[in-house]
Amino acid sequence: MRRTYEDQVEALLGRMTTAEKFGQLQQLTWTGDTGPGGGQTALTEAAARAGLLGSVLNIHGAEHTNALQRMAVEESRLGIPLLFGLDVIHGFWTTFPIPLAQAASFDPAVAESDAEVSARETRTNGVHWTFSPMMDVTHEPRWGRIAESSGEDPYLNAVLAVARVRGYQGPADGSGLASKDRVAACAKHFVAYGGAEGGRDYNTVDVSEQRLRNLYLPPFKAALDAGVATVMAAFNTVSGVPAHANAHTMNRILKEEWGFDGFVVSDYTGVEELIAHGFAEDGPDAARLALNAGLDMEMVSTRLADHGEELLAAGRVEMSRLDDAVARILRLKFALGLFDRPYADESAAVTGPTDEAREAARTAGARSMVLLRNEDAVLPLSPAASRIAVVGPLADSADLHGTWAGPGGTRFPSVTVLDAVREAAAGTVVAPAGPGVAEAVAAVESAEVAVVVVGEEPALSGEAAVRSAIGLPDGQEELIAAVAATGRPFAVVLLNGRPLTIGGWLESAPGVLEAWHPGIEAGHAVADVLFGTVAPGGKLPVSFPRDVGQIPVYYNRESTGRPYRPAVPDEKYVSKYLDLEDGPLFPFGFGLGYTTFATDGPRLDREEVTVAELERGAAVEVSVDVENTGARTGDEVVQLYVHDVAASIAQPVRRLRGFARVTLEPGARTTVTFRLGAEDLGFWTNDPAGTFTVEPGRIDVYAGTSSAASAYRTLTVR
Template structure:
């Protein structure tokens, strides 16, 4: 592959990026904590294990919350402190602060019998003090370096505040935009999600834990959580083995190959069996087939919820089922700690399985260096975003934005504009951080507002503002003022979208259009006849109504994080040329859901001239905007793609041979910009029906006006084969014809044919 010019975000914060290919084949993985990290703690673990009582062992498998207002049943501070002193606690979640963590750690290390340190975990999802764009937005960058940078900055900030472990990255592939947690993942494609999952693991964990600037990562939620019926959180998932392995599992395998320390079980059932009690996924696949030697943590009360699922009769039964299925640590609920001795006595769980789970937990504590130095330097705690971290977040924010429409080149705005109006409920709002933000960071370091950033970027312009409407309300009384300021300005920027609380966990929506009367505000501004731009903020794909036709330009900003306003101003005024692409399809209405590019064909695919084909009577069969779509302030032209050969033997591919696909790219416009070249594969005929297209390569390139380069991809067995319905895991590479599509979106038209013989 040619050397391409790319902005390296990590260099801004002094972190070294380690290159590495993502392996998506589901074969044996390297050890996460011993062999894979180059150091083994097995002797120390065995020695400590031999000195532990049963109560102390069960305690290592217990995680309790310090305090967390978002969930019912949180444990009290006294409960946690007493358990730490007694040596009957392995981990504490939702705790941070150097002074606080050191104080609690001293109880465990200096007052318990064996002095085993506690493991402190926190949901550091897309930032600690410095919030980066939400993960779905980061995926829109089509640049894994963005998510690696987020993780590295977050790890440095959080570790200095006593946090050892983050419950991230989330890698739940989903075709369901109504599901609120789509904001936490990377969208609808397993390959894109796998690339970002691996990058984030490497960003969190670095090359090891010795420097105390890293966090242990947690791959969640295992598995198929993104398939929740109706987009309702925690809901049922009915999935075949082939879909499980081809759609939902590849990102987890990529995370394991990147060395992820832990895995979290998911809330959903998987074809009738709850994930917390699913031995097939947790043990057969994860621990045996993939040889994972890290540990599995439950989700919040996930073990207890086996009772509500109708899978366990009571707490003791739930503990038995979860431990035997492969859960190693119980979060919040205490079924294993309470019932473990009785279950062992009755023979329904074994000492060997308990010791295995404890070994996995202790292994991570040794790898983190907690036995050597369990405390953090309180004087060195990072207490605010650094200038370098802010610069990195700003760059990530602008790099993640997607230009959806730009008729008449309304964008970029000229800084020399005489007058500019900002209207809409998010124009002067700090509600731009997105879901899953550490509450203290939101309070202390709110997002930069768009209005403030625009005034800073265009100091000579007259900038006026009117809210117009509330984010969710039906009061249209403010629209008249918004229309007045729009009429008086040369151009108007309308900032509309979803509040952060409308996405994330437990935030499913049945209607994913703009909330409240925001569409009426857009229509009123359009009625002025003056130029205007619509900026969309939010945490999911939205259904864009009739207003799309009247809006000259639409920029998707997502929830951009701490530097939201500055990042958006950079794009609006052309300091940054937008180059993001959609990591998820945008439906026309909720009635189209699920609609995604990587669907399987039917026996009657859509044909506009035939009524009896797969379609709706009242809608086009296509999404409003397809996966991989995104515009630029400049234009690009792709030449004719070529392949290094037209046919290849299946035997050679299985032995590691590859086919190279290359395409020339030229910037045909008048300004520097980014393009994302994408490669899709279609197996024309297979023993199991395949998606009409599968993303198998992408590269974001930066080119000056008139400049060109060649982008190359290599295809191997992993890219052309698929997993069957065999529960034991069988990967097939079949002979036949493959279509290869190269372009700048999932609708790419340039096609090559490859024969596998």
Template sequence: MTVEEKLGQLQQLAGAWETGPGGNSTKNAVESAARAGRLGSVLSAFGARSTNALQRIAVEESRLGIPLLFGLDVIHGFWTTFPIPLAQAASFDPGVARTDAEVSAQEARANGVHWTFAPMADVTREPRWGRVAESCGEDPYLTAEFTAAKVAGYQGRDLRAKDRVAACAKHFVAYGGAEGGRDYNTVDVSEARLRNLYLPPFRAALDAGAATVMASFNTVGGVPAHGNAHALTEILKHQWGFDGFVVSDWNGVRELVAHGFAEDDAAAARLALTAGVDMEMVSTTLREHGERLLREGRIDAGRLDDAVARILRLKFTLGLFDDPYADEGAAVAGPVPATRRAARAAAARCMVLLKNERGTLPLRTSVGSIAVVGPFGDSGDLLGTWAVPAAAAKYPSVRVLDAVRRAAPGARVTYARGVATEGGDTRGIRAAVAAARAADVTVVVVGEPPALSGEAAARADIGLPGVQERLIEAVARTGRPFVVVLVNGRPLTVGGWLDSAPAVLEAWHPGVEAGNAIADVLFGKVDPGGRLPVSFPRAVGQIPVHYNHESTGRPYAAGVKYTSGYLDLPPDPQFAFGHGLSYTTFRIGAPRLSRASVPARALHAGDTVEVSATVTNTGAHAGDEVVQLYVHDVAASIARPVRELRGFERVTLAPGATRTVRFRLGARDLGFWTNDPGGVFRLEEGAFDLYVGNSSTATAKRRLTVT
């Protein structure tokens, strides 16, 4: 390969959508680069016919005929849109994420896509950050489990299979810690926090076989991730032995100049390649300056060859050299009944019952009249932030109003919008109140549109947008039964109206089968077994508020001033991590240990301790409970979190049924990374409190001693 051809493999350009401004000029530029052998990958182009046309240019007209790698943001569905990733984490069932990935991979690969920029492995404690919707929340253990499941679903056992795509764990690293919740912002973390909080999900992704990793936009300790050799090379490639490739984020290499880290594009190219970036997305600094930098000895020829080899290796693994084209006769044109059923089941499984007083839920299908009110009651825009644009245009979400009518065919169902999703117009509230007064029960569907979450969608105020709270309060004043359904992409502050609402169902942005899944839960066809993967703050001023915070020298004590708290609010969240109700009741017994003491050397050698507990359905209905195990290191050489999730299992039980749930704890569950340079993992002797219950506030515990 010539140097020009090598640099071409490192280049990824954006393809043209089928419609849109600049489409033709973008198409011409991509085709010219492919013909010249100066293009390795294309993103945001799909459709078997379209990708094949471009692939033929690269394979049949370039000198070496190296096939292109087509990538796309397939985040929570291709044609069949599943719930957003944050919602999927609420299921506490990694099988939900795996199913989404399997369906997405089959639909995407059939449409010429080889590679998805997912899963997002970022842990975040920042609900103002719009990309919390794309995350699995605030816990590294839960995020790691879901990240691994998503990778397995996308990639399967053989990337050559025509129903699999390569995964990309993003964003490496610590993007979820962006200051103020503002995208692309600074992150400053200690080595210990980097390794204990932010890195574990990425390690899980690699252990699951993730083919690629994407660098993040943020700085880490003052060094932009795209130029951070400690993260990309020392940790990822050397310590972890990652043999896949690192792709930049959109224009991320060129943005090293804006960071003040590189003086110009040539310096940005040199710094990014040297630090460990292998493929450049959209910006063209390596392609434009690479030959000169190589001649001048400012980039290393061996490093260039390493990057090219990593990219070519994935193309071989995907089977593109043997069969570079998609089968146009097998292209999937949209959701089918089976994938819709999977999306509907997933969405219902992700919903969290936050509150349910006086048996308001489930609703009776025999109810005489139902009012559906709120701006999202008759909305098809419940797909979520990362729905593929073509899918959103062709396959909007099922509307709640329509689904309620189908679920209760004998009921008189009326609709009143009440208010808009944003703005201050309250004139429609009168009609909504009239509808509520005339109905046996009212379903108030409120929240935030998908456009208010996702990338570049930070919010300083995370309450309900516009005057939706006033709609809830007006319905409450009627004195008639009602339930609030929240559709949103982030935790919301709900304190202003929560006391007046007898029942609140967190439905998230549920995807293409949104309305049907919401109706399934509202009418009790599906028991709400989801649990919160992220804390809901009482007010924005509490942020960050998360369950796995570190101990302080003066822990909060109610009524005691000189402790770590607020004068005007309790320090705990409105709804804690792991919280969620059911239509039945459960009793979880005290945890039992297989032994109360274990030598550290035995744990290092692979030994484990079993923690078990019984869970019983004490109610009158079948339902789901999520049994959760938390660990607290009582005393350590660095301050440890007051609790850390180290196991969970979602179980379905009939009335009166009992099951024993078992977890195993090893060295990785009880030890931690220190601040020592290069990373040192330590398992220290001492006491560990083990909590088992149905949320992070569990009180039943046993003590384990490590000797």
């Protein structure tokens, strides 16, 4: 962020009392109810008038934010404006597909479009700050919050985090933050929340320094380089130390090593929870630990505001640390233009999804879908089919927004799959006469082809929505089996917020389309792909396990001393299960289309490069030719992976280091070019001080259309 406002910040700091400074470190939540059951609303309004409040959570609507802002600006001693924050995760009024779905697009333009639309709708409704992007790399599909992430790969997470930050904020220098259509972004959760044991929210993470830096931290560094204004601490411990009081991650890495000059906000009551963690003895201790470790703003709990002055007087926190935290918060308020224009223009507020925003969400939804199976070319459906049956528990659901859908998720229903198929089809579309399997079978038997819409309701994923078993909910597999028994061709549409264990029904379903939770235009996006108006081109951003007992299963694993070898299936003393086939059901990067592609092996512009050249900024250029060999226009995602064959720290068998989604007409051919530099060929060691190294040796460079790509060339680093 540009430090254009340092003189104003310093001048304001010089006028503030200690109580007012600690007040800037406080964020409270607002419900609008000032009665006994109104939570923190009355406290919020009193603190705003007294100049003892920095930020407000969960408020939106220009008339509401303006009323509260006037209390702070016109009634407090110094008139410091409030910063209003809201969880706008994948849409405000216009819900886009969940972030995990957007990651399946392998298209950063999808994520940027979501962020741009969200920022415009959010800012005009008086909100300045969104708690997004969430970039927790995770190998844990049971974890409900995988729906908010971009999956299991740090590179993909990083690319999409940059796109979202750019969409929310504009230029990396922060010059766009004051615009009426931009909001401040928040990189969360810092750090390693995706590694929570058992996939249980708020749980322990025990992680080595090298895995912390190679797996969990890269998306955050990318977001910082893109100018992200704020960072949110994670609920979990990191190697025994809660993230809210972790000086190694917040002070040493984030602020000192990376030079982050924005501010760190706690998660909801995260400072208070240091006591429950068994890390802090009491409230004053929790405040001391968090502030000294680098936390700058406390969300909802009030330990810093309650105990800050006594801690300062006792010498348990320093004035310089307090001033640093306050300066970081004030800096963002100046950058957002709040001192010049504290109030939202109520006449300019966006009051609902526009046609343009809906079209962007529909495009994003279709580009995010992954075709998992298509036997006998059951898809795309013919619009001329005389009768199409649409069955399943989610076929007529208008709640397909997904988790954390924002205010639009409750005000504006999703387009249903049934309605959209009726709109797209030229023939008759039949729905079951009742909710039972028998009625569904009767509808299918009366049709030429069927669409079976199953999956998870949005409430089954997201925060505090962990599942120990991640198959289809009760009765849905039985429905698929009954439809299969009719002999009619059919396709299954999966609507879900996480990878599922598809189980035994896969082989009975000719077509399977992974549609995720697609947002407000869900039905239209699904119909676009079902009928081939949009060619499916998405790829899986996370591996689909065969069975829950296999978790964690992920592509970027390290090899063992006794790896399983598919060519020698009878080997006993190797890393495998006795009762389960090796590897995931569907690997990271997998996805089919309605056409076929031929992808050549990678070509390197040089076969050798020295460490010294790489350290000076040299790069190896990798070219991959791809051709549409089918009869339809389609999309393919060319993916580039590297493997350091022998290193001082065992390396993943594959690491994604580039991808490109291309659209080709039948017979068309193109060349995709990637560049591999030091950051792609090196890795972080276990040194807590942070040591990145590029070592001499052999690097195998793979190219293909999934993480299972086998074509490679060898690069020698000398």
